[in-house]
Amino acid sequence: MRTYVPTPEWIVLDWHHACIAAELLCIQRCTGCGRWRHPPRRFCPACQSDQATFEPVTGSGSVLSFAVSHRSLDPGWQAHAPYATLLVELDEGPRLLAATTTPPGEIRIGQRLAVRTEALSENFVLVWADPASHDEPTSMAPRARGNPHD
Numbered sequence: 001m002r003t004y005v006p007t008p009e010w011i012v013l014d015w016h017h018a019c020i021a022a023e024l025l026c027i028q029r030c031t032g033c034g035r036w037r038h039p040p041r042r043f044c045p046a047c048q049s050d051q052a053t054f055e056p057v058t059g060s061g062s063v064l065s066f067a068v069s070h071r072s073l074d075p076g077w078q079a080h081a082p083y084a085t086l087l088v089e090l091d092e093g094p095r096l097l098a099a100t101t102t103p104p105g106e107i108r109i110g111q112r113l114a115v116r117t118e119a120l121s122e123n124f125v126l127v128w129a130d131p132a133s134h135d136e137p138t139s140m141a142p143r144a145r146g147n148p149h150d
């Protein structure tokens with residue numbers, strides 16, 4: 001069963017389009033002072049500039065927090081419950097939410113992650129984060145469960 005795929009608007013849609021075009025996770029960056037920011041905003045909170053670009057980032061980060069869903073309002077995700085949603089802190093600084101294929105019991109605060117994007121439509125990317133390979137226990141197969149939207 002497929003998951004619901006939203007259609008973002010305005011500057012958030014620009015962010016999705018940047019990630020789709022680059023086939024990488026991109027983050028908004030102030031042209032004036034270089035500060036990374038997410039979610040996308042019109043003005044820089046540091047220097048108030050309205051000039052910004054979307055630039056690819058390393059995709060490296062760590063688990064800042066996570067929530068475990070035991071039920072989902074979206075029938076497309078229900079078959080995968082319980083599943084975790086991660087709050088990721090990128091090495092560049094910004095924080096963002098990400099889906100994960102990692103079972104909730106194997107997630108640890110501070111765990112190193114590799115973040116990737118997957119285009120679910122021409123207007124929407126889903127952000128995924130799973131343990132970085134050097135941090136991955138040998139017994140774990142994070143992609144064995146498949147993607148919940150399949």
Ligand SMILES: [Zn+2]
Pocket residue numbers: 030031032033034035044045046047048049
């Ligand atoms: Zn700035």
